[in-house]
Amino acid sequence: MxxxxxxxxxxxxxxxxxxxxxxxxxxxxxxxxxxxxxxxxxxxxxxxxxxxxxxxxxxxxxxxxxxxxxxxxxxxxxxxxxxxxxxxxTKGDIELVQMVRMLDEMDHVINLLIERATEWYLVQNPKFSRKYKSISAKRMIAIIRREKNSLGRLGYEIDRLSSERTRLMKEISGRADIIAPNCSALVGGLVAARLISRAGSLHQMSRMPASAIQVLGAESALFTHLRGNTPPPKHGIIFQHRRIHNSKSKVRGKVSRVLGGKLAIAAKLDYFRGEIVPEFIEGAQKRIDYVFSLGEEVKK
Structure with missing residues (x-):
């Protein structure tokens, strides 16, 4: 019993x-x-x-x-x-991943719609064909909106969608500042959000080695390198960081490696502590700036 x-x-x-x-x-x-x-x-x-x-x-x-x-x-x-x-x-970083993916889809759709609308406009205004290549997409939509037909109305809707895209981008950046404050402080909210999205979640990113974070977003180039004799990629999404895309080619790989290493630490701090660590950010920025300055010295 x-x-x-x-x-x-x-x-x-x-x-x-x-x-x-x-x-x-x-x-x-x-x-x-x-x-x-x-x-x-x-x-x-x-x-x-x-x-x-x-x-x-x-x-x-x-x-x-x-x-x-x-x-x-x-x-x-x-x-x-x-x-x-x-x-x-409904976890913060999971929702952030979906927001970034939505932003990417909106970018693709907006670019495609602008391309089609421009081709339509050129059919109606063949004399304009020599000028449009030097005009920004935003300016082109403003021109298309002046048309008094279906094309003009579509131009208005494309412009509205672009505005929604901008609002979403700002919301993503603000959300990333809260969810991943250390990563955002290093590379900016939007880039941090894109890294988290590519990794799958903040948890997954916190477990990744620095070398993997460094080439996040450059997977196709990495696999091409592994299959053939092409040079390995030096960076992926982090190329958007000013210290990388402004650095000289001789030190760009070094700057990318340093930034990847600091991001690996920042992701762990964000996941396990969830608050910004000023002394870490200060030290990381000094190290990145120092490696970047090596390229400036080479130039001199």
């Missing part, structure tokens, strides 16, 4: 109700959401826990038969799984 059977006051809690030592049941009735909440509230001492059999659940009147028991248990498990999925994808 189980130990809890010997205690008249013992009560075993299960997701569908409570069963005392006399096999008397107090059923938990309600929707699946209520049973999910009850599941989370149950405090079980595994030393005294008695595994449940469907016969016990049927005997105490919670279910008519085994099929009904399994069906209710299936719905409960599905609800619990959905709850965990929602909790996972």
């Amino acid at each position: 189980p130990d809890w059977k010997q205690n008249e006051l013992a009560i075993m809690q299960y997701w569908f109700g409570d069963i005392n030592s006399d096999d008397a049941c107090v059923l938990a009735t309600g929707e699946i959401s209520f049973l999910v909440a009850r599941y989370h509230d149950i405090d079980i001492n595994m030393d005294d826990f008695v595994p449940l059999s469907f016969e016990t659940a049927v005997k105490c009147g919670a279910f008519k038969n085994r099929d009904e028991y399994l069906e209710k248990l299936r719905l409960l498990c599905i609800s619990l799984a959905e709850e965990k999925i929602r909790a996972h994808y």
Whole structure:
């Protein structure tokens, strides 16, 4: 006889109700959401826990038969799984990843729409064809919007989409400053967000070696190097950092390696501490600036 059977006051809690030592049941009735909440509230001492059999659940009147028991248990498990999925994808860095991917899709769509709209405009205004190549995309849309037809209305919608894209970019940068303050301080919020997106999450990025962070975004060039005799990539997304794209070619690889190493540390600080570390940022910036200055000395 189980130990809890010997205690008249013992009560075993299960997701569908409570069963005392006399096999008397107090059923938990309600929707699946209520049973999910009850599941989370149950405090079980595994030393005294008695595994449940469907016969016990049927005997105490919670279910008519085994099929009904399994069906209710299936719905409960599905609800619990959905709850965990929602909790996972509403984490700050997971949402940030989706925001960056949306921004990339918007960039692709906007560029494609501008290209098609420009071709349409050139058909209507062939004398303009020699000028458009030197005009920025923003200026081109402003010109297209002047048309008094469907093309003009489409130009207006493209302009609106571009404005939404700008707002999303600013929101991404602000969100990255909160989620990854150290990475953002090193490379800026937007670049930090793109690195996290490419890595998959801040957790994944915090586990990556510096060499992998250095070439995030340059995977195709890296695999081409591994398959053939092409030079290895020196940088990926981090090329957007001013100290890399402004550095001389002789030290660009060194600056990239230093920045990749500092980002690897910054990602760990962001994931495990979640707050900016000023002394680390100051030291990292000095080291990056020093390596960058080596290229300036070579130039002299």
